[in-house]
Amino acid sequence: MNVTIYDVAREANVSMATVSRVVNGNPNVKPATRKKVHEAIERLGYRPNAVARGLASKKTTTVGVIIPDISSIFFAELARGIEDIATMYNYNIILSNSDQNKDKEIHLINTMLGKQVDGLVFMGGDITEDHRQEFRNASVPVTLAATLDESMETPSVNIDFEDAAYEATNLLLSHSKRVAYVSGPDNTIVNTRKLNGYKKAMKEHGLGIDDELLATGDYSYDSGLEAAEQLLDLDERPSGVFVSSDEMALGVIHGFQDQGVRVPEDIEVFGFDNTRLATMIRPTLSTVVQPMYDIGAVSMRLLTKLMNKEEVEETNVILPHRIVERNSTNAE
């Protein structure tokens, strides 16, 4: 049997209430008593049972984190931001992978709520009405990290995807006119926003949208390789391509290079995210800096405020993004 608060009380000749007070740093304890109790704790090797505490106090100091895939370099970085801030505020994290599968997502939300998490950070694809329904029933706060709820109902932390895509495309267009776009999976809100940014820039340059300049991938390296192939097959090759994730962009670059096409001399390539991969390729990748770590950190910080019922002025946070030009695009 493990040693309980009761054992400590007996050992220290006080009541369990007093032990509870010193363990919880309640100031209403005479220093002498406090010392006595601490000694007893030490002697017995007492370690408070957080489960019992959770049941009695209705707080578990743990938050749930639902993530599409922790082995993705993108989400892992987000997770690190979340965990660091959680630790800072003395929370632990229950982490589960959803693979963006809606059923799994709903199921995970429920098991985590069953475990009485004090809050939830959710990352995924689109937020549907079903998701919102679950969040409303949650009785604990939820924040979204790098995830969009078009209804704006759920607190969230993101960047302005459309604007970021717009700027990236613009930069490419300032060099030449034929720029392609390699998107992520269709029909997700994020993708739509990015596509809108691309289209907007094209339009402003008096260019139409040429469907053969549009390729679709799944954010993976291999799908980038395929997109490159597709683009190279065109009668009139693009002069620049904007790719919606760094990992895919690496694929695109290698796909080009494997065919003897030089980057950026023959075709320029622009990425999105600025994961660590961006500097792990030659030429180094020009890309949109999406501050994943910060998005994770801010969404967790936001969650702590919500859990403390603090007032928050803005619940749908837009973090700044920026463009970094490296060697996969031509200098001015």
Place this chain on the structure above:
Amino acid sequence: MNVTIYDVAREANVSMATVSRVVNGNPNVKPATRKKVHEAIERLGYRPNAVARGLASKKTTTVGVIIPDISSIFFAELARGIEDIATMYNYNIILSNSDQNKDKEIHLINTMLGKQVDGLVFMGGDITEDHRQEFRNASVPVTLAATLDESMETPSVNIDFEDAAYEATNLLLSHSKRVAYVSGPDNTIVNTRKLNGYKKAMKEHGLGIDDELLATGDYSYDSGLEAAEQLLDLDERPSGVFVSSDEMALGVIHGFQDQGVRVPEDIEVFGFDNTRLATMIRPTLSTVVQPMYDIGAVSMRLLTKLMNKEEVEETNVILPHRIVERNSTNAE
């Protein structure tokens, strides 16, 4: 207030014990009663409180996972293996980053035990006597994933690092004689093992250990870049270099290429781990396949057995590794 088992009992006109039985799938319930209870549950939207259950049953169905850094591509893959198997056996995971900091590690072990996890998967650097002490006091099983305890006291899952390094070095030596080794941080057991493998191969080829052929990094891309620089500065450059992680190997390759040195024509490069990075570079990286996902999965599976008090024949599991030759080394 949330709805409790008691509310359901009243709603269904049965005792809470019966509700508990149906919730837990106890077969000793008349089908009609079971149905009645299920309906009441549905009607009330009852969701069992896992914390109360944990307190009463002394099982939380959650396990702790201590990991150096979830944003590392290597550990993230391990974590995915752990989480998948945990999910399969109906456990959740509390995940925390230790940054290989011993104090943090010890602290995390304690908070997780305080949260009454049913077991612990630990990843880190070396296991010290202090670690072992904590594990012994744990009262729940612990397994190590890709982490060595020289005392063999703690159950673990690894590959044979020395042998893997030996094979990799041998392959390089079969092409030419001057092979360098870029190690991870000194003084860790894993690194010592790998170094021993390298030395053994050199010795068997009648070669001495030339200190200037030994570089040290920290597994990061940038430290690979630096190692390359150091190696290129040598009066007599190496003909091959064995690098103790893929990420560093990418750095080494780019460090070479940036100086106009061709890989593998001028210098061959061999990696370790076979992370996804290995195919995301040109030339693609020849490397040692360390099955990270499997190591995570097996260590979690081992933990479930230990938690169930099942007999396990081998508690220090060595998984097979293999060599994959790609384009950063010369074909035979």
Place this chain on the structure above:
DNA sequence: CTGAAAGCGCTAACAA
């Protein structure tokens, strides 16, 4: 400043 006592929501004997 300290103690007594009533739960928190559930499981697990033990009876019936």
Place this chain on the structure above:
DNA sequence: TTGTTAGCGCTTTCAG
């Protein structure tokens, strides 16, 4: 097959 009754280990009034 079902109900009764103790707890699990801690927090939290409420008294004193």
